[in-house]
Amino acid sequence: MIAGEALLDVFIDANILFLLGYAFWLAVRAGMNGFGLRYAYGTQLRLLNAVFAAIVCAPFIALGYDTLQQSGMAQNVNVNLSDMVVSYYLNGGFEMKSSSFEGLVLARDTFMLNVLHGDGIAARTVIAFFLVGLVIGLVRLTYSVFCLCRIVVSGYAWRSVGRIRIRVSDRTLVPFSTRGWRNYYVVIPSQMLSKEQELKVALAHEFQHIRQGDLEWEVVLEALKPFFFLNPAYRLWKRQVEHLRELNCDSEVLSQGRINISTYCDSLLSVCQRTLRKDRAMVLAVPKVTLVTADRSSLFGGNGGFLKHRIQSILDARRPAHQRLVFMAMAVPLLAAVTITTIAIQRPGDWSQDRLMLSTVVNLDRLDEINRLSTFGRLRN
Template sequence: MIPGDALLDAFINANILFVVAYALWYAARFLFHRLGLRHSYATQLHLLNSVFVAIVLSPFLIVAFAALQASGYAKSVNVNLSDMVVAYYLNGGFSMQATEFEKLVNLRDTFLNNVVNAAGWVAWTVIAAFFAGLIIGTGRLVFSMFCLGRIVSASYAWRRFGRIRLRLSDRTLVPFSTRGLRNYYVVIPSHMLGQPKELSVSLAHEFQHLRQGDIEWEIVLEALKPFFFLNPAYHAWKRQVEHLRELSCDAEVLTRGRIDVRAYCETLLAVCQQTLRRDRMFVVAVPKVTLVTADRSTLRDGRMTFLERRITSLLDMRHLRHPRLLYMATLLPLIGAIMLTAIAIQRPGDWSQDRLMLSTVVNLERLDEINRLSTFGRVRN
């Protein structure tokens, strides 16, 4: 059985990696905008998904790196962040009492031990916050899946293509797609049967989501959401994926040339008007991928809504040259930085020479403090 401190340590590393990965992604997106590549939505979406996979696979890299060090092939390679900070301190990089610096360096180990042993009010607060978020998030996810199942089961079978099931719904006003254990479901509002343009746009959009594998990614992100309930970087990450998959889907559908840009935009506007009057069950039902959603928060704040951004991107759509080259040129540095971070934030292993030196300095400092207090007591007597 895996020890509790090892699981907690891996969980902390995952949260740190999400923060670092989102910061790197934000820098890459800023570079794309400066280079005039903001319309490379499919490439950006693939980058986000690839970086997510790199975060998931990072523990295997850490195990492999540890095995290389144990076998002697990478014994001299030390990229541990804690060890580098200790070495920098011992070389006079900054001035600080050795005892205080040791507490700062061991802060993570102290936190892990306190949480695992439930020692102190800080540990209890962290434990309570995590389990509260986990219970609330899990309950929300279960209830959302129940609502989604009711919507799909209450719809009517229309057509089927292999594992894809097309269904009509009298309750749903917005087209969406989801999946079960085996089959995919594309649910279309019944009133769209009398509106051929909206029907063709909706089907093309949802089928493109199926091609891109967006439903599987939505399921994975929703399933992990309760565990990273307290991490704002994860929520920002998920929001970026949701936006990019819609922008990418819009561009791919129009690139095929079977649907007119005007008809596509008119359908988005028409369906968005319906979302403003949708029922509560549809709002909370996940995991699903919809044609369009109404962003009420931006409407209140007076900022550009995501729907406006989608329509603007459709009207100003540009074709990207050599998307695979851009993808690889951006992915390799991102993966390298994330893997290096994953190794650097690990807890230090055996006592290094620098850590032994720090321990010696701390002991000398404590002896000096004891001697000073003893001398002060003798003077007073």
Template sequence: MISLEALLNAYIDANIILALGAVIWAAAQLIIRRTSLKRAHGAQLNLLYGVLIIVGVAPFAALALWPQAHALNLNLSDMIVAEYLDGRFAMAPTTFEALLASRDTLILEVTTLGTTTGTMIAAILTTGITFAALRTLVNLTRVRRVIAQSYLWRQSGRVQIRLTDVSSIPFSTRGMRQHYVVIPSEMLAAPTDLRIALSHEFQHLRQGDLSWETMLELLRPLFVFNPAMRYWKLQVERQRELACDQQVMQRKSLSAQDYANCLLRVCTNAVYRQSHATIPAVALVQARGRRNAQFLRHRVLQMIEGGAGPTRRWVVPALLVPLALSVALSAIAIQRSGDWSQDRLMLSTIVNLERLNQRNGY
């Protein structure tokens, strides 16, 4: 049976890798914006999903490859110890040793509830994750209620197209087996808007966006205190909408003006009626918030400027390789040291000498 200490260690590693992956993706975005891929949103979305998969499997890969990595001295804490012994930075040996052991100390305090600090951290973690999980459950229940109150209009395979009077924003969501595209009933009187909304939501189905949205929503409670989770969520939302707009515009005989007008009408109706699509769902547009308003403007500008040309198939795998290596090396580097190296023995000796000197009054 896995111990509570091992679970907490794995949880901390997952949070660190999630944050490091976000930094690596942000750096990759800075490079992409200076290349011809800056408007190839479909390629960027595939690359983003690939990086997320790598971030997810990185902790397990790091554990499997740790013996080989340890032989190459890729452990971050060992590197820091070596730098300290070389005099790269000044710090009292006992202070430095306590800093290195702070993670183990914290884990012991939380798992045993032996100190006030450990008890408070355990309470905050438990409370935060519980409330976030309950919020996700409420949102799942709410979106199911919207579907239950809607009416089946058409069905194609496992996809049901349903009409609703509850939401003024078209959205798509999924169950265990069934997929749903929910359209406001009033849109039947606007054929162009209806066509755009259906094309948009079916493109999300083709891109696999519903599965990713559901997975991220289910994982978000576990990382409720990690800002990197919100960053990943925003990146996925941004890239999937831009990629979807681009693909629909390229495949359908739709004008940028009609598409932009549809987005603006839906957004205006949603604000006027004070309604919005419920998560976890992929909506045609998010109506509220300054950030969403700015992003809506960006989507419209992207339509006017036009999309990028076709991207070669080898581009995404080629870009994914260095990103995967960066995430994998980061995951390996943060693993705990496997044994007592010569540098750590030397540090222990220095610490013992300092304590002896303090005891003798030097």
């Protein structure tokens, strides 16, 4: 039960951190836009990935903080949010019935105990809903990986460049890249072999994804997706990463000067047009990184979708200078905020003086209520 409680505690912390971390990221992005860094896609992508890595490492951050406190090095440092709220309440910060406030403070502990023991209809409903969603997500992921492996294995081995294997397949309409345990794979549609410019763009684009490490991040994001399907911030996070990596890849490929802008944009439009056909393999096969996908939900709407945004960025973007310096300047406060938040949302390890005082106040209020009811009963008699 202790192991289950620890896992549930980590899972709840991760969900909270994804919500708050995405909010921090939106604030940083707004600041970058205000300082003229709107087109610093590589910096934005690295910042988002850095925050993601910090969230994944959150249990170790919390463990390190506990170790420092137990050793006495951080004994007088208390940034626990729950303890601070209790102290603020006891100092008259706001009015609230003591028993109701105690219930609010202990809501997380109560929820965890109910879920771990399966007490109550609400807890059983949450457990059932989560397990059903998790199983569906894992089955979908497993089947998608199977489809992806089948496409890669059945493809014709065309060329090899180091650890990169280029394959030609007639089972896909869009070029994409993926990876195995050791090697990377770039899969090219067979009809693209006759289109020299499109082939050049596709290979340059997918090779750039491999250089940027986008495939590794995609694997991690897809693997965790079934566990965080209830968290809207995770979906937004993954979508933001997908957009930024494409925008950054476009910028990096064009900055090399080997492909002109018109050829690049024409290739994106041509490949996107083919994705409007029914290509079930491309819908199911994940994790992978494609050259371009058609956003059917927005292509027929008013904004033209993400492809329109990509082309506008290609035409308008200017590569900002000193991106590494900008990254360091933004990463330090952003990661500091995530670290402090990680420590602040932890469950209190023991009963502090303020919590003992709150418990005393609650007991006194209950005794006062009992005495009042007893006195009222005696007066009536």
